[in-house]
Amino acid sequence: MPRSYLDPPRPIVALATPPGASALALIRCSGPGSLELLAGLFSRPAALRGARTSSLVHGFLVDPGLEGGGARVDEVLVAVYRGPAGPTGEDAFDLSCHGSSAVVRRALSLLERYGFAPALPGEFSFRAFSNGKLDLPRAEAVAELVSARSEAARAAALDRLAGGLSRRLSGARASLLGLLAQIELRLDYGEDEVEEALDPSLVLGLRDELAALASSFKAxxxxxxxxxxxxxxxxxxxxxxxxxxxxREERSIVSPEAGTTRDWIEAEIEVAGQRLRLIDTAGLRETAARIEALGVERSQALVAEAELVVFLADGTAPLPEPGQIPRKDAILVWNKVDLLPGQDAPPGWIPVSAVDGRGLPDLVSALEKAIAGRLEEAGGPGGPREILITSERQKALLEQGLAQLDGVLDSLQAGEGLDVLALGLREAAASLGELTGEITTPEILEAIFSGFCVGK
Ligand SMILES: Nc1nc2c(ncn2[C@@H]2O[C@H](COP(=O)(O)OP(=O)(O)OP(=O)(O)O)[C@@H](O)[C@H]2O)c(=O)[nH]1
Ligand SMILES: [Mg+2]
Incomplete structure (x- = not known):
């Protein structure tokens, strides 16, 4: 039977670094009894048994099934964690060994032979969550930090990992539960007087807080x-x-022949800390050639969907008519200025030479401005201190909580009974509880953590 996250915890092992040759590799292990299991495979068992949590022990990983010098697998450094203090809340260790596939293979097979099960994706984070070390938004932030591909994505994920989102969610939930407690007290005393039972401005404030978080999703x-x-x-x-x-590399084919690029090509750069997915397209023109026409159709669709468009014109040719510019907000580049010494660019166009790099700094600053504009339109400046949510799950639950609070406000206005208000508040608190993971089901947890990578 395949193992499940919900089985009683047993020692698990995973390679936390990418497979292949590297100076070092990191093997993570966690689970009750894991340090004692390792002591049986270590050249200095007493040092390991006596090690305090968060300390390092140097020694050799040893295969007890072999004799003499051949028993040594590698010289390793072990970071020791004792539950409940460690990152997973259980006894655990990180083992740094040399990074060849030969070492890693031997070490993993030894650990697996002596009682460690291969970890499921995200199982270390799952255990940290189960043991109260991380709530769900922070566990999700771990996965985002591991996959962050730009400076801004890193900063936003780290902020969530530090608890920025969790604090705002727990704060909102605590306020909701506080309001609910007041109403329930009145109900217990048999009152059903709605007057002054619930200050609508408090509910509105909470509603706005959830709306602000939900609206940061696009950004x-x-x-x-x-x-x-x-x-x-x-x-x-x-x-x-x-x-x-x-x-700064020859990725896309350049030639003097018009119609060189047929299919689109995508590549990544970082501008102002943000990831930009650059897309080179087939030049826009009427054409009878079927394949090129398909390329042009694709270009038009890409231009319509993209957050940013740079529209180029050949400075040595007549300037395109305004009607030929596919989007009003396109950044306009007047290219090939190296062939036009002493000529000024037409107003609104940035003079650039794609051959010698002239004008590139001006284009980059125009891009920076446009990026900031798009992020602002999407509901967030994207600065590191701004909480941005990125998961569909978080967005859906915030919107659910928002709708439930709208329901409470409607009930208040309609003068409905305290029991109706209490029900609405309870539901909204439950949505937030699901968000933080305080209320959850095994199925939800399994779905979330199985999307993580192995070793996290
Ligand atoms: N002198 C000069 N030549 C340039 C400049 N930019 C591009 N070229 C030349 O113009 C020709 C076309 O360049 P490409 O980059 O292939 O143009 P494209 O827009 O991708 O063309 P298609 O893929 O055919 O749509 C090549 O011969 C380039 O070397 C520039 O800034 N200065
Ligand atoms: Mg091209």
Whole structure:
């Protein structure tokens, strides 16, 4: 039978670093009895048994089934954690060994042979959650921090891991439960007088708090997934050359022949700490060639969907008509200025040379401004101190809580009984409890943690 997160905890093991050759590899283990199991496989068992939590012990990992020098698997450094103080709340250790696949394979097979089960994805975080070390938003932040691909995504995830979101959610839930307690007290005394039972401004304040968090979802997603930036323009204006310049590598094919780029090409850069997904497209033109026409159709769709568009024109050719510019908010680039010495760019166009890099700083600052604008429109400046939510689960539960509080406000206005108000408040508190993980079901937990990577 495959193991489940909900089985009684047993010692587990996983490689926390990527497989392959590296200077060091980190093997994590956790579970009741795990330190004692390791003592049987370690050159200095007494040192390990006497080690305090969060201390390091140096020694050799030893295969007790073998004799002499061949028994040594590797020279290792063990970080010891004793439950409940450690990161998972149980006895646990991190073992640093040399990073070759030969060492890692031997070490893992030894640990598995002597009682450690291979960890499920996210099982270490699951145990930290189960043992009260992390609530759900913080456990989710661990997964986001592991997959953060830009400075802004890292900062936002770290802020959630530090408890920024959790504090706001617990604060809102505590206020809700406080209001509920007052109403229930009145109900216990047989009162059903709605007058002054519940101050609507308190409910409104909580409602606004949930609305503010829910509305940060779009910005949170943009920060974690990156903003799409489409390079568009007529064929041969230098879209692929500009992509290569921004990437500082020859990724997209450049040629003097118009219609070189057919399918779109995507690559990533970071601007102002934000991840930008650069997309080079087939030049926009009417064409009878079927494959190129399909490419142009795709370009148009990409231009429509992208958060940012850079529209290029060839400075040596007539300027495009305003009607040819596919989006009003496009950043306009007047390319090939190296061929136009002494000529000023038309108003509103940034002069650039995709060949020698002239004008690149101006383009980058225009991009920075546009990124800030898009994030603001999406509901958040995206600064590191701003809480941004990124998970669909969190968004859905916040919106559910929001709707329940709207229901309470409606009931208040309609003069409904205290029992109706109490019910609405209780439901909203339950939504927040599900968000933080204070109220949850095994199925939900399994779904959340199985999306993590192994070793986390
Ligand atoms: N002198 C000069 N030539 C450039 C510049 N940018 C692009 N070119 C040249 O213009 C030609 C077309 O460049 P590409 O980058 O392939 O243009 P594109 O817009 O991707 O073209 P398609 O993929 O065909 O739509 C190539 O010969 C480039 O070397 C520039 O800033 N200055
Ligand atoms: Mg091209």
């Amino acid at each position: 949170g997603r943009l920060v974690s997934e990156g903003l799409r930036l489409v390079l568009a323009g007529a064929p041969n204006v230098g879209q692929s050359s500009l992509l290569n310049l921004l990437l």
